Amino acid sequence: MNRKFKASHLYLWLVFVVLYAPILYLAYYSFNSGETMHGFEGFTWHWYGEVFADTRLLIIVLNTVVIALFSSAISTILGVIGAIAIHRTRRLRRQNALLSLNNVLIVSPDVIIGASFLIFFTMLGIKLGFASVLISHIAFSVPIVVIMVLPRLKEMSPTLLDAARDLGATEWNVLTKVVLPVIKSGIFAGFFMALTYSLDDFAVTFFVTGNGFTTLSVEIYSRARQGVSLSINALSTLIFLFTMLLVVGYYFLSRRGQRANAGRSRGAEWGLPNK
Amino acid sequence: MSQAVSEAPAQGQGRALSRSRNFYLVPYLLWMLLFVFAPIVLIVYDSLFDVEGAFTFSNYAHFFTPVYMKMTFSSFWYAFLITAFSLLVGYPAAYLLTKTKHKQLWLLLIILPSWINLLLKTYAFIGLFGTYGAANALLQAIGIGRQQILFTDFSFVFVSVYIFIPFMILPIFNALEELNPSLLDASRDLGASTWTSFRRVVFPLTLNGVKSGCQAVFIPALSLFMITRLIAGSRIITLGTAIEQHFLVTQDWGMGATIAVFLIIAMVIIMVLTGSRGRTRR
Numbered sequence: 001m002n003r004k005f006k007a008s009h010l011y012l013w014l015v016f017v018v019l020y021a022p023i024l025y026l027a028y029y030s031f032n033s034g035e036t037m038h039g040f041e042g043f044t045w046h047w048y049g050e051v052f053a054d055t056r057l058l059i060i061v062l063n064t065v066v067i068a069l070f071s072s073a074i075s076t077i078l079g080v081i082g083a084i085a086i087h088r089t090r091r092l093r094r095q096n097a098l099l100s101l102n103n104v105l106i107v108s109p110d111v112i113i114g115a116s117f118l119i120f121f122t123m124l125g126i127k128l129g130f131a132s133v134l135i136s137h138i139a140f141s142v143p144i145v146v147i148m149v150l151p152r153l154k155e156m157s158p159t160l161l162d163a164a165r166d167l168g169a170t171e172w173n174v175l176t177k178v179v180l181p182v183i184k185s186g187i188f189a190g191f192f193m194a195l196t197y198s199l200d201d202f203a204v205t206f207f208v209t210g211n212g213f214t215t216l217s218v219e220i221y222s223r224a225r226q227g228v229s230l231s232i233n234a235l236s237t238l239i240f241l242f243t244m245l246l247v248v249g250y251y252f253l254s255r256r257g258q259r260a261n262a263g264r265s266r267g268a269e270w271g272l273p274n275k
Numbered sequence: 276m277s278q279a280v281s282e283a284p285a286q287g288q289g290r291a292l293s294r295s296r297n298f299y300l301v302p303y304l305l306w307m308l309l310f311v312f313a314p315i316v317l318i319v320y321d322s323l324f325d326v327e328g329a330f331t332f333s334n335y336a337h338f339f340t341p342v343y344m345k346m347t348f349s350s351f352w353y354a355f356l357i358t359a360f361s362l363l364v365g366y367p368a369a370y371l372l373t374k375t376k377h378k379q380l381w382l383l384l385i386i387l388p389s390w391i392n393l394l395l396k397t398y399a400f401i402g403l404f405g406t407y408g409a410a411n412a413l414l415q416a417i418g419i420g421r422q423q424i425l426f427t428d429f430s431f432v433f434v435s436v437y438i439f440i441p442f443m444i445l446p447i448f449n450a451l452e453e454l455n456p457s458l459l460d461a462s463r464d465l466g467a468s469t470w471t472s473f474r475r476v477v478f479p480l481t482l483n484g485v486k487s488g489c490q491a492v493f494i495p496a497l498s499l500f501m502i503t504r505l506i507a508g509s510r511i512i513t514l515g516t517a518i519e520q521h522f523l524v525t526q527d528w529g530m531g532a533t534i535a536v537f538l539i540i541a542m543v544i545i546m547v548l549t550g551s552r553g554r555t556r557r
Contacts, residue, residue, distance in 0.1 A: 008371040009371075011367060012368060012375065015364065015440075018437070019385065019388045021403075022403055022437070023396065025402065025403055026395065026398070026402065029402065036402075038407040039407065078303070081299050081302055081303050084299045085299035085300040085303040086303075104315075105310075105311055107494060108539075109495055110495075111514075111535070111538070112318070112498065113314075115318065115518055116314030116318045116535070118522060119314065119317045119318065119321050120310075120313060120317055199392070202393060202394055202501055203501060206501075207522065216392075220392075220394040220398060221501060224398045225505065236395040236398065236399075239392055
């Protein structure tokens, strides 16, 4: 039994190592004073200096963050409205139809979303750039927020609403004082997912970004196509650390929230970025 | 929106409810129609026009020529390979994960890389698989010698599996967690070997997890274009690469839209085959 257990650990460790090796490899060579991703010559901060001296790159980072924050904030609002709308739909068949509609963008491949939005924006005459990227990020984030919020609404006891109404609360009071606090953890999870989806997205942005506007993923793609450059490594390492910080922060925040309303399954909240 | 809700009078319960339902549904449905329904209709519409903008069915006729048929076939073949290998690696990993002491921590560690930007992970492989990269250094140390790894089928499938493996592990892990352990005890009591009880009890009961895992891998694998470009060069052309090529390089939107239409059809077929999760659970 003991030996079998060890073999299983070995397998897991192997998967684990393979999953992390490329990222660590990337980070390791970001300190290479040579020019390539092989043959480590010596330690240097040079590439990090280069990243921070590159104003164009910093503007791109700023673009990416602004898009991510705006799109996740707006899509959280829309998503909460959508989740409440679906939740309040009484007939089961209609509810399922709404849910399927909601899932279309989640299962659609990025290429399809990107291509269809490109047609859509050109037809509407929206100039490709900040606006088109923002709108498409909101569009693919809304369904995710809905999915994250809906289970919390389902868990909410309807008697709470009845009680609030009996005590004379207006619809607006019911929403802000009862519903929103109860589904807070779902909203938080939805916002976080939308944020990571937006930061992570490449394909959709690539289609609708036009010429003047670039996000980080698209920029890394066009640089990587020209071959290895260690400043990408430095940038990647920074993004990696930032992502880790974000995820770990989220993990602890959501765990604290969990403790407040104990006994809840966590599985649903660990959805994955779908790219 | 907020204003609209606040104006809703708190009347009798039923009426207030039905009123507010309409309020929430309107903006949401409007949004969905605009950004889910309209773009898909536009794709179908665009597929009916050629480069000059004349109405034609020639794009569809073109799709059934050997060039595009071959591309579609190879695209499906690669997606199948990627899904199969993800399942082969992912199922045992998910199974063993459920047996560890700190399951949630392990799961978190396995999932964590999937939060990292896809581009970065793919870029890392350009270095790892390069002519002088770590993979080749390892091959040389073993005595096999340097190989061309980048721009081969192997590297394409490997990197894709690497990217998709957490999406396979998570649903299988969840399915295994839902499995009632007393069923395993029962099968053991009835004299089944570990392998038999796995084959006859565990695997059939986690089939839903496997299905949704396969769905989560196969559909994106069919439409990859970034990994194809960076890792496989222009050697491998998938449906995704072709769509990107038509839309952004050759500007033949009609043909690109036609391929997209077929990709959507393929997607629907796959979803029907793997069964929607909601329905099976209900």
